[in-house]
Amino acid sequence: MSGAAFELKNINVHYGYARALEQVSLVVRPGEVVALLGDNGAGKSTLLKVMSGAHVPTAGELFVSGERVHFKSPRDASASGVQMVYQDLALVEAMDIAGNLMLGRERLMHGPLGWLGFLDRKAMRRESQRELDALGVRTAPVTRSVEMLSGGQRQVIAIARSSARLPEHGVLLMDEPTAALGHEQTELVESLIRTLAARGVSIVVVTHNLPLASAVSDRIVVLNRGRKVADVPTGETDKDTVVGWITGASVQAGVLQH
Structure with a gap:
């Protein structure tokens, strides 16, 4: 489909006789937020792993910006x-915010100290602050240790x-970003999702939080x-209908696609 940031066609994942995914197709457009819902065991995490390169599908095709891709690892993705963004966040708690934001992108000092591997922490903190400012994120000083942050602040940093690390119009996958968060912390995450989508980032959110799905997604x-x-614009459905799809009560009505 033209204009798709990410597209999956007829994805199957089989483990012997067990079928985790069967003929699943999905299109995510630039700047679109898609909420991926389902009960435990529905296949959400498996699909997210296929999209992130952690699982190679048994059959099916993946396309990024119209180009067919073959992900064999998260590095490929x-x-x-x-x-x-994994549910466990993969943050280094003993490290400060700047260190976590720059993980894998560290800046070395100029000259002999850089040759010896010394980090330019001031430059890293300045760059981290610029990145947070660009996202409108106001969490804590970038020198604060992650272990001192609240759950919502940690999620925002992750x-x-x-x-x-995304290119322009990249794709961001999130696994239960508001699990175990309170109302105010969830609002921090919601605000950041909207900001990223407004910048053209395509987002897929796996969540059990139906209010979050309704608040931030363009499509469910x-x-x-x-x-x-079911595959329907968020504004064209309601909570009871969505719950019926999740539980299977409305599945007999057929797949809704837009």
Whole structure:
């Protein structure tokens, strides 16, 4: 489909006789937020792993900006402009915010000290602050240790780190970004998702939080037992209908696609 930032066609994932995903197709457009919903065991995490390069599908095709890709690892996905924010965040708690944001992108000092591997922490902090300012993020000083942050602040830092590694109009995948967060902390994450989408980032959010899905998504996609049973603009459905798709009560009505 033209104009797609990320497209999956007829994805299958089989583990022997067990079928985790069956003929799942999905299109994510530039700047679009897609909420991927489903009960436990529906296939959400498996699909996210296929998109992030952690799983190689048994069959099916993946396209990034119209170009067919073959992800054999998360590194391949990252090279194609796809970043994943994992549920465990993968932050280094003993390191400060700047160190976490620049992880894998560290800046070395100039001259002999740089040759010896000494980091230019001032430059890293300045760059980290610029990146947070560009996203409108006001969490804590970039010198603060991650272990001193709240759950919401940590989630925002993890999202900001992944988004900083994206090319223009990249794709960001999120696995349960508001799990165990309170209302105010969830609002921090919601605000950042909207900011990134407004900048053209395509976002897929796996969540059990239906209010979050309604608040930030342009489209809701529901999986049930490894199959896509609904694909509909968020404004054209309601909570009861979505719950029916998730539980399987409305699956007999057929797949809704837009």
